[in-house]
Amino acid sequence: MHPAFSVLVFTVMSGAGYGLITLMVIAHMSGLAQLQDSSTLLSGGILAFLLISGGLLSSTLHLANPKNAWRSFSRFRTSWLSREAVFAVLFYPFLLLYLFGIYSQGTELNGFFQLMGTVAAILAMVTLFCTSMIYASLKTIRQWNSALTPMNYLALGLMSGSLLLAAVQGIVAGDLNGTLQNAALGLVVLGSVTKLIYLFWIGKPQGSTIQTATGFTQASVRLLDQGHTSNSFLNDEFGYTVEANKLLRLRGGMLLLAFVLPFILLMLNSAALTLIAALLAIGGLLVERWLFFAEARHVVRLYHGDQRT
Amino acid sequence: MKLGLVVDLDTCVGCHGCATACKQWNTSGTIGPLSDKDPYGRDPNGAWLNRIRTYEVDDSPNSKTVNMPMSCMHCDNAACVTVCPTGASYKREEDGIVLVDQDKCMGCNLCSWACPYGARELDPQQGTMKKCTLCVDRIYDEKLPEDERKPACVMTCPTKSRVFGDFDDPDSEVSQLVRERAGKQLMPELGYNPVNTYLPPRNKPVVETYDVSSVKNTVKKWVNKVIAR
Ligand code: SF4
Ligand code: SF4
Ligand code: SF4
Numbered sequence: 350m351h352p353a354f355s356v357l358v359f360t361v362m363s364g365a366g367y368g369l370i371t372l373m374v375i376a377h378m379s380g381l382a383q384l385q386d387s388s389t390l391l392s393g394g395i396l397a398f399l400l401i402s403g404g405l406l407s408s409t410l411h412l413a414n415p416k417n418a419w420r421s422f423s424r425f426r427t428s429w430l431s432r433e434a435v436f437a438v439l440f441y442p443f444l445l446l447y448l449f450g451i452y453s454q455g456t457e458l459n460g461f462f463q464l465m466g467t468v469a470a471i472l473a474m475v476t477l478f479c480t481s482m483i484y485a486s487l488k489t490i491r492q493w494n495s496a497l498t499p500m501n502y503l504a505l506g507l508m509s510g511s512l513l514l515a516a517v518q519g520i521v522a523g524d525l526n527g528t529l530q531n532a533a534l535g536l537v538v539l540g541s542v543t544k545l546i547y548l549f550w551i552g553k554p555q556g557s558t559i560q561t562a563t564g565f566t567q568a569s570v571r572l573l574d575q576g577h578t579s580n581s582f583l584n585d586e587f588g589y590t591v592e593a594n595k596l597l598r599l600r601g602g603m604l605l606l607a608f609v610l611p612f613i614l615l616m617l618n619s620a621a622l623t624l625i626a627a628l629l630a631i632g633g634l635l636v637e638r639w640l641f642f643a644e645a646r647h648v649v650r651l652y653h654g655d656q657r658t
Numbered sequence: 659m660k661l662g663l664v665v666d667l668d669t670c671v672g673c674h675g676c677a678t679a680c681k682q683w684n685t686s687g688t689i690g691p692l693s694d695k696d697p698y699g700r701d702p703n704g705a706w707l708n709r710i711r712t713y714e715v716d717d718s719p720n721s722k723t724v725n726m727p728m729s730c731m732h733c734d735n736a737a738c739v740t741v742c743p744t745g746a747s748y749k750r751e752e753d754g755i756v757l758v759d760q761d762k763c764m765g766c767n768l769c770s771w772a773c774p775y776g777a778r779e780l781d782p783q784q785g786t787m788k789k790c791t792l793c794v795d796r797i798y799d800e801k802l803p804e805d806e807r808k809p810a811c812v813m814t815c816p817t818k819s820r821v822f823g824d825f826d827d828p829d830s831e832v833s834q835l836v837r838e839r840a841g842k843q844l845m846p847e848l849g850y851n852p853v854n855t856y857l858p859p860r861n862k863p864v865v866e867t868y869d870v871s872s873v874k875n876t877v878k879k880w881v882n883k884v885i886a887r
Contacts, residue, residue: 413765413785431743
């Protein structure tokens with residue numbers, strides 16, 4: 350699949366923002382001492398707001414006819430993209446009320462604002478889940494059509510969110526908090542494990558072949574002619590191919606950038622290094638998202654001569 | 659009613675006539691225009707609703723060239739419709755035709771990702787999704803003579819390899835062809851249950867290759883040998 354840059358930015362940034370707000374609300378509500386500080390909470394909340402809004406704006410850039418984007422709320426009952434759009438918008442009033450509560454009342458929120466924060470955290474995870482289901486629900490792309498896809502999106506969103514939360518807390522308070530740091534370490538390990546399972550799983554040959562695609566299941570089939578002399582929409586969108594050794598190098602770089610380096614930097618107990626760890630992880634996740642697209646092979650490629658997906 | 663096409667892979671000669679007729683009819687039809695980017699330039703790229711690919715099936719001497727025209731299969735279980743967030747893509751209750759409402763589409767491409775058969779292409783100028791309409795603006799047009807109320811591709815095919823009809827009616831020409839010629843769906847394992855059905859090539863004896871030996875040829879061979887020396 351052709352990786353559209355706006356979609357990579359959207360999924361990584363909004364994933365980090367949703368992860369950040371969810372973890373922050375959990376830590377705040379459960380009374381973690383270092384998070385009972387309104388400037389930390391407001392900084393975290395505003396950062397999440399910016400990441401999510403920037404991501405959502407970027408996602409509209411890949412629409413070829415954005416003037417109809419408002420219609421995307423209309424098919425909530427069948428379309429995961431529609432559900433994502435609805436939940437993403439629904440999330441905002443709850444986030445803003447929660448942040449307003451912190452701004453006006455400090456960290457000791459009354460029941461109403463606590464409820465707002467909890468609902469915002471739940472909607473954040475629901476939205477992220479809907480985003481992942483857009484991909485996971487496509488039977489045409491075996492590399493996506495799996496429960497591992499939502500697991501990856503949720504785990505990696507929470508992981509980048511936890512790194513950002515630890516960095517924000519460390520920078521605002523001037524002193525890194527051990528609990529947040531351990532949570533981030535744990536989530537980096539979880540993220541890397543889910544990603545490794547995913548990479549092993551997509552390596553297993555399975556799914557449709559050129560034989561089932563053309564109906565000639567008892568003989569070999571080779572493409573002689575695609576029927577057009579220049580590229581088509583289908584070539585551009587689905588024909589994207591990267592050499593195997595480049596993919597391998599990028600996988601290595603991605604694992605280093607997104608997981609190994611942030612893990613090492615986190616162990617060094619410094620707020621500034623934690624911020625660098627968070628930025629590196631986000632860079633690594635951009636590569637991860639790029640690979641998620643570049644390694645996905647749509648079944649239409651079988652009609653263009655691929656023997657299997 | 660369940661309208662769709664039967665495509666005969668035995669007789670299709672791969673002339674691309676159906677694709678050209680389709681483009682011509684539909685660029686001024688209900689979903690038109692069907693635009694092209696850079697049509698006369700170095701790298702033209704445009705929206706077509708029907709494409710023909712050519713395959714070699716099996717190995718020599720049993721090999722056969724098969725031309726496979728593909729347009730929307732008007733699937734029973736059309737995921738392209740359910741994934742669409744705007745409601746632009748829909749499947750008609752009355753005859754099963756899958757269409758895109760050009761006034762609602764936002765050009766997100768998701769339906770083209772959901773389609774296994776490459777039947778949907780984004781219009782490079784309009785920014786909206788285009789696909790086969792089963793020539794809905796011909797087949798119900800009462801101003802046309804009755805035998806012309808068929809899709810443009812079916813009308814134009816010089817070998818009559820495309821047949822249009824109602825798959826719900828067991829006596830229709832399409833249903834009979836599917837029965838008699840063991841019609842096949844493409845990629846049935848994905849469960850889209852495509853309506854369009856493909857008739858596999860008939861079995862024909864393998865073409866034998868042998869040397870034609872005659873007095874004339876033997877003399878010719880001798881002469882050639884002598885001259886070559
Ligand atoms: S062939 Fe593709 S576009 Fe047509 S109905 Fe089936 S899934 Fe939809
Ligand atoms: S490209 Fe248009 S028709 Fe296709 S899913 Fe998006 S809005 Fe629906
Ligand atoms: S039925 Fe009409 S729109 Fe569909 S491929 Fe044939 S000519 Fe094109």
